[in-house]
Amino acid sequence: MCGIVAAAAQRDVAPLLIVGLKALEYRGYDSAGLAVLDRGEIHRVRAKGKVREMESLYLADPFPGSTGIAHTRWATHGVPNEANAHPHMAGSVALVHNGIIENYAALRADLQARGHEFTSETDTEVMAALINEHMESGLGLREAVLATVRELEGAYAIAVVSSKEPGRVVGARHGAPLLVGVGIGEHFLGSDAQALIQVTNKIIYLDEDDVADITRDSVAIYSLDGERVQRSVHESELSADAVERGEFRHYMQKEIFEQPNAVAATLEARIGPHGVLPSIFGVDGDELLTRVRGVHIIACGTSYHAGLVAKYWLEEHARLPVSVEVASEYRYREAVVPDGTLFVAISQSGETADTLAAMRESRRRGYLGTLAICNVPESSVVREADLKLMTRAGPEIGVASTKAFTTQLAALALLTLHLAQQRGLERGRYIDLCTQLQHMPRAIENALKLEPQVIALAEHLIHRQHALFLGRGVQYPVALEGSLKLKEISYIHAEAYPAGELKHGPLALVDEDMPVIAVAPNGPLLDKLKSNLQEVRARGGELLVFADGEASLENHGARGVTLRINGGGDFIAPAVFTVPLQLLAYHVAVLRGTDVDQPRNLAKSVTVE
Template sequence: MIYLDEDDVVEITRERVQVFGLDGQPVERSLHESELSADAVERGEYRHYMQKEIFEQPRAVADTLESRLGPHGVLPNIFGVGGDELLAKVRGVHIIACGTSYHAGLVAKYWIEEFARLPVAVEVASEYRYREAVVPEGTLFVAISQSGETADTLAAMRESRRRGYLGTLAICNVPESSVVREADLKLMTRAGPEIGVASTKAFTTQLAALALLCLQLARQRGLDDGRYAELCAQLQALPQTIGRALALEPQIVELAAHFIPRHHALFLGRGAQFPVALEGSLKLKEISYIHAEAYPAGELKHGPLALVDEDMPVVAVAPNGPLLDKLKSNLQEVRARGGELIVFADSAAPMDGNAARGHLLRIDAGGEFIAPAVFTVPLQLLAYHVAVLRGTDVDQPRNLAKSVTVE
């Protein structure tokens, strides 16, 4: 493989591959040997690449954490040479991304603000690059991109240089991509090739990488030793916890049948599970072509409740935590309007079957910190099996591309 620089021009003939600069002069670019195995790009026993990639998540997350999270916490300089020193100076964080990566950034906002006590702003790259954002002193710019070539994210990172950021951090899956090459710091997600257009393992590995960033920032700012150890232990166990969530596939296949005659769906979540609801909604609309929206459950009475009737399935993410009772109250509002509830609840959450009108699926979330990554998995499976039952092109949904490299 040859990785090109910005504005390179390539001439390919039977005899050779020649790279030129914009001035028309030949330039030298390094040749890299691909480390991909045949197994990595074949479906194997799976019906679709998306299904394969969903089930690869325990391994992908484990690879992302390997040699970065040890028995005593986050290891030194995993973000690059001088990374720990730069992160120690951070006084705020701006996260810029698109699509699924944006949802990962939203989860990170909840994490970093709670545990590191730093202000975090998350913005869609296509909006950020066209407005004059205020950048407080000591702000870290974080770009999240699976491909590292997302046009808006790359342009936003380049724009960030003139706005006075402390530094830039790339969270990406492609080591030689433009975003990685141009960032001050980087953390690779190690998801491996993701062929299905709808992102799955890229999302959970982004969450794993962002969790490492959160833990590093929190530790530097005096997070209690006991709490830090507890969060690290949850993250260490994330691959196994995701594996247990994948075992719920047979029950999710049954739930998927309820969506076949439907044209709309509503997803609800609170706190760090709201971005998970957004991601579940995006997956369903991407590959099944069912119109889906996601809202913070507390916003139900501010408009979305008007949509709820017996033809509207409402999917709720219900982790065990301080907001559970609030969410249960929201679910009662849906029941009172005849909506069909499908609730994914933490196995430790006190919730009876009546709360979900019979559609209650229990999940071992493994702890409040990693719960967003775990609850994402059944929502991916739900979207996948709805799409299969509807007969859509799961791996290549209409009108979409894997990497959006143009505006």
């Protein structure tokens, strides 16, 4: 969601802060701003809209300074406008904030009763006012931040400067990510390593409730009780090239075409000719997984759809009961946890607030253990899990996830095969499934070659306002994911249903203006799906069918188009069939002229509830 960059350096920091904000644009935001401290004064510029609008204002009247903070805001409290944009100021203090302060209204009322006047609708300005009040009472900046965060309820990552302490930035985190960038004669704070990759690859990942005090010459980290603590420095493997678009028009298109390599990387050194290699879940993983008698999968959005696919796989091949739940719902009900149940958290960023909170809640519910499937090794979800399996997707900049989904499916397929082998899956079938999984990168590569045909299909949807997606069995979650991609980036209202549910309500919507997109791999449910497609044809609906090359499907006439796909086998077909649906959503959005990489109202990493 929101993005933070801060710096204490020997050079002018405003250009560095702007570059860092541009690296965070993928997160989604509606305003931007920066504040720089120079000779005892704070200079600030803010603007509604993109970073480039704020940058233009800065360049029209630049101000020097070697200490500063910057922010991209995704609106929660208060509409997107300049007054609500960060940084927020109170007295000598300027502050930027990611997260939501749940008790801000009471704190705000107390401050107003003491005479403080607010200029914004935000919860963030309350923190700036509290820190300033503590400093007015005689506390230093770090002590004032510590005193303030002890009063807060909710989630926050903050970076704070004060004109009373030039050359210093103090940051704190609780429930939202924040990290320190270590340089030579300069240090940084950021909400994401991508914000800092242009200036350093040495990163300190702050733990929950850490407070970081940085100057150009030093980094000191404190616990919430004010005691000094030590945190390790890591070398980020991220490169500046990895977050460039290259020859592609959009990041989303680039990431769609990166999927063969991303899936291959996820499988590398984890599966061989004779099956899944030992200890891919860590030295303690094999022993814990032998005791699994059930699985609960918790995730959000696209990751939730990956979990739904895994439910079909695990129940069919490992013969384990599986439940899949949206993280935000799981937290607020008392789920029954049978003995021997494994908790699986799936998250691209590893900082998804609801998923992280659900995993923490799982600790009191008596699970056998927790497994994180994630793309970011140093993320909170990974660090707090008992077992982890990294997806190796590399940076994903586009808000609409693509390679995150297919690499999550690859990781979940490895988990399925590992558990299936332990639970006695017939050897011949096990080897067949492993062979299919090893073939997944090539099968996805072949599906990408269908892009010219998908572009032609996209022409059928550009003037539509609604669409239905249908799938049966394990392809129903694929239909859900295709529907989500179309609505996210093209703004066409789309819904997905199990095809057998068509006659139980959605069929009422089908007419000549309602395109129906169906996923039709070859298999035992094909004949059932054919009947559902006939129901659409009989009502004049237009059919766009993504069919397995071996599936026998009749011509749909003037009101239908069939695109043939080699699914590569029943096991990996969900990943393969997802690819042309991603391409369809992408090219419809391009033809409609929407902001593909940063769709309205959405954020990449949802770090608030």
